[in-house]
Amino acid sequence: MSGNRTDQLIQPGVHYLQGAQACAEGAITAGCRVYAGYPITPATEIMEHAAHRMPQVGGRFIQMEDEIGSVCALLGASWAGVKAMTATSSPGFSLMQEAISFAIMTETPLVIVDVQRPGPGQGYISTGQEDVMQARWGHHGEGSIIALSPASVQDMYDFTIQAFNLSERWRTPVLLMAEETTAHMRERLVVPPPAEIQIVGRTRPQDLGIAPEDYLPYGHAEVPPMPAFGEGYAVNHVSLVHHEDGNVTRYNPEVHFENVSRIHHKIEGHVDEIARLDARWLEDCRHVLICYGAVSRTGVEAVLEAREQRDIPLGFIRLKTLWPFPEDLLRALVPEVDTIFVPEMNLGMMKHPITAALRDRCRRVVSIPSLGSLHSPELILGRIYEELL
Amino acid sequence: MNTHPMLKYLKEEGAAGPRLPHIMCPGCGIGQVLNYALYAVDALIQEDGLRREDFVFISGVGCSSRPASHYLQFDSGWTLHGRALAVATGAVLANPDLKIIVFTGDGDTAAIGGNHFIHACRRNLDLTILCMNNGLYGMTGGQVAPTTPIGRVTTTTPYGNVEEEFDLCRLAQTAGAAYVARWSTAHPRQVIRTIKKGVRKKGTAFVEIMSPCPVHLKQSPSVMFRDLKTNTVPLKKADTPEAAGLIPIGEFCDIDKPDWISRYQGIIDGLGGDDGAYE
Numbered sequence: 318m319s320g321n322r323t324d325q326l327i328q329p330g331v332h333y334l335q336g337a338q339a340c341a342e343g344a345i346t347a348g349c350r351v352y353a354g355y356p357i358t359p360a361t362e363i364m365e366h367a368a369h370r371m372p373q374v375g376g377r378f379i380q381m382e383d384e385i386g387s388v389c390a391l392l393g394a395s396w397a398g399v400k401a402m403t404a405t406s407s408p409g410f411s412l413m414q415e416a417i418s419f420a421i422m423t424e425t426p427l428v429i430v431d432v433q434r435p436g437p438g439q440g441y442i443s444t445g446q447e448d449v450m451q452a453r454w455g456h457h458g459e460g461s462i463i464a465l466s467p468a469s470v471q472d473m474y475d476f477t478i479q480a481f482n483l484s485e486r487w488r489t490p491v492l493l494m495a496e497e498t499t500a501h502m503r504e505r506l507v508v509p510p511p512a513e514i515q516i517v518g519r520t521r522p523q524d525l526g527i528a529p530e531d532y533l534p535y536g537h538a539e540v541p542p543m544p545a546f547g548e549g550y551a552v553n554h555v556s557l558v559h560h561e562d563g564n565v566t567r568y569n570p571e572v573h574f575e576n577v578s579r580i581h582h583k584i585e586g587h588v589d590e591i592a593r594l595d596a597r598w599l600e601d602c603r604h605v606l607i608c609y610g611a612v613s614r615t616g617v618e619a620v621l622e623a624r625e626q627r628d629i630p631l632g633f634i635r636l637k638t639l640w641p642f643p644e645d646l647l648r649a650l651v652p653e654v655d656t657i658f659v660p661e662m663n664l665g666m667m668k669h670p671i672t673a674a675l676r677d678r679c680r681r682v683v684s685i686p687s688l689g690s691l692h693s694p695e696l697i698l699g700r701i702y703e704e705l706l
Numbered sequence: 707m708n709t710h711p712m713l714k715y716l717k718e719e720g721a722a723g724p725r726l727p728h729i730m731c732p733g734c735g736i737g738q739v740l741n742y743a744l745y746a747v748d749a750l751i752q753e754d755g756l757r758r759e760d761f762v763f764i765s766g767v768g769c770s771s772r773p774a775s776h777y778l779q780f781d782s783g784w785t786l787h788g789r790a791l792a793v794a795t796g797a798v799l800a801n802p803d804l805k806i807i808v809f810t811g812d813g814d815t816a817a818i819g820g821n822h823f824i825h826a827c828r829r830n831l832d833l834t835i836l837c838m839n840n841g842l843y844g845m846t847g848g849q850v851a852p853t854t855p856i857g858r859v860t861t862t863t864p865y866g867n868v869e870e871e872f873d874l875c876r877l878a879q880t881a882g883a884a885y886v887a888r889w890s891t892a893h894p895r896q897v898i899r900t901i902k903k904g905v906r907k908k909g910t911a912f913v914e915i916m917s918p919c920p921v922h923l924k925q926s927p928s929v930m931f932r933d934l935k936t937n938t939v940p941l942k943k944a945d946t947p948e949a950a951g952l953i954p955i956g957e958f959c960d961i962d963k964p965d966w967i968s969r970y971q972g973i974i975d976g977l978g979g980d981d982g983a984y985e
Contacts, residue, residue: 353796375974386795386825389796390793391796393798394797399801423783547762547801547804551778
């Protein structure tokens with residue numbers, strides 16, 4: 318984009334920022350130069366910061382007429398060759414589901430931040446993790462998704478950069494499943510020097526020496542190369558079931574299976590490259606607490622206290638990636654245990670894939686729910702002691 | 707053998723297979739609109755020094771949206787029902803040098819995409835909207851649309867339509883589009899001239915092209931084509947008594963005002979050097 322100002326990026330060093338601001342700064346550092354959004358509590362601060370910052374870095378910001386328009390604007394921006402992001406909160410995330418499905422099928426890189434608030438309905442404007450299943454299963458049809466779960470202001474910066482990198486690398490929409498807690502939190506952010514920040518761009522047919530006359534918009538590789546509008550490739554973005562050349566009429570079930578299973582497999586077949594988790598105190602543990610997002614902050618406190626005060630051999634795992642679900646990574650880490658505790662700001666959602674992954678490794682999986690507020694360490698500990706002491 | 711002069715802009719084989727036979731029903735006006743649009747694009751390439759890769763065709767869902775993806779040897783995006791203008795908005799923001807032409811229909815524009823339509827016009831984004839208006843939903847089998855006249859029988863108004871219709875041009879004009887015009891498939895020269903003007907217009911150009919759907923309206927294509935001539939009246943005569951009941955055609959407005967990018971770029975330029983570095 319003309320007028321791209323890299324001299325206006327957030328400076329390396331220590332900052333004191335709100336999570337929402339760190340997220341917008343991460344996007345700008347990652348190269349995002351189009352932001353389209355619609356106001357909604359508690360996500361609006363990301364948009365306001367983007368409105369302030371996009372002109373400064375030579376990018377463009379637009380407030381759209383609704384969340385559907387916002388996510389659709391990202392499609393056009395991405396096709397025109399520019400990294401693009403929107404942020405919303407849960408009701409707005411519901412409105413975006415059709416376009417997420419479309420972006421999966423057209424293999425369009427874009428980043429959506431969902432600053433989760435509790436539902437259903439208008440629910441409340443506090444915090445929650447009630448959209449984690451919608452992130453994976455909310456869109457119609459098959460198609461896997463990448464969803465990250467930040468837990469700090471630092472994560473809001475780092476994970477947003479990673480979200481863009483993953484989106485470009487795998488040519489797919491990526492979701493940053495934040496929570497009100499983290500978006501409104503203010504704490505220390507350390508911005509590394511530019512040389513230490515990895516920025517990934519999409520592979521273009523030009524990079525592979527593919528001439529326009531030989532170019533297949535959905536061919537050449539498991540992750541097809543993608544030119545921008547205006548580069549002479551006459552690229553044709555289609556979301557009907559298609560052949561490698563974009564043809565939609567020679568339909569047959571085999572083509573359908575090949576088309577959709579490639580899109581599924583390019584994510585699910587590379588979970589080890591995509592998914593990340595943190596693990597502590599798993600050696601000799603008899604129980605494990607598995608959590609994600611802001612709950613991992615109070616979760617780790619609870620585990621420490623249980624270990625130190627009551628001598629409970631409790632391990633700790635934090636999922637940094639929710640989807641694709643890191644089943645093999647989990648199985649490689651978790652030994653035979655008695656009880657797995659899963660505190661979540663919902664009534665037990667990620668408990669299900671965790672149970673499916675580890676049902677033969679444990680006696681039971683215990684959900685520790687909270688709605689609308691972050692678990693205190695005492696809430697988590699109380700439940701653990703109730704079950705174990 | 708003489709080949710059609712616009713064939714050079716079509717793929718041999720596109721998203722819908724070989725370009726012939728095409729997927730449009732007998733008597734459908736969409737093929738004509740595609741032809742007129744390509745004549746306009748060809749003239750712009752010849753006269754304005756534009757290149758084929760400067761043009762991008764964005765379409766929604768419905769009969770009118772099919773040609774862009776299926777037949778054109780241009781950059782194109784076949785988007786979601788009603789969302790073509792929202793997608794085009796993002797493309798304009800990302801690369802304002804692109805000449806974006808949106809292929810859409812009356813249901814796509816005025817019903818499911820109505821919100822995006824009025825806001826795209828209000829923003830005066832630099833793009834050209836070709837709205838093919840056949841007064842019903844064709845692809846799904848002939849249901850009532852926001853452009854269907856009162857009383858008309860469709861598959862979802864079996865006893866006649868009770869709702870008033872939108873005047874898409876008045877809507878676009880009121881919402882703020884810089885250039886608005888209405889013609890029909892029976893006005894080829896006017897449509898070609900208008901599309902050229904629309905693409906050259908810095909701002910939103912909305913061009914409504916009334917296009918017959920003989921299959922779902924169960925009428926003869928030749929009669930429908932004739933009616934597009936006889937049931938229309940030039941806009942400047944629209945207020946005369948003889949024009950009662952006729953559809954006004956022509957240019958509704960042609961205003962010079964800054965487009966979205968010009969206004970936004972003014973803000974960026976005004977920020978200057980070190981202002982705003984984020985500490």
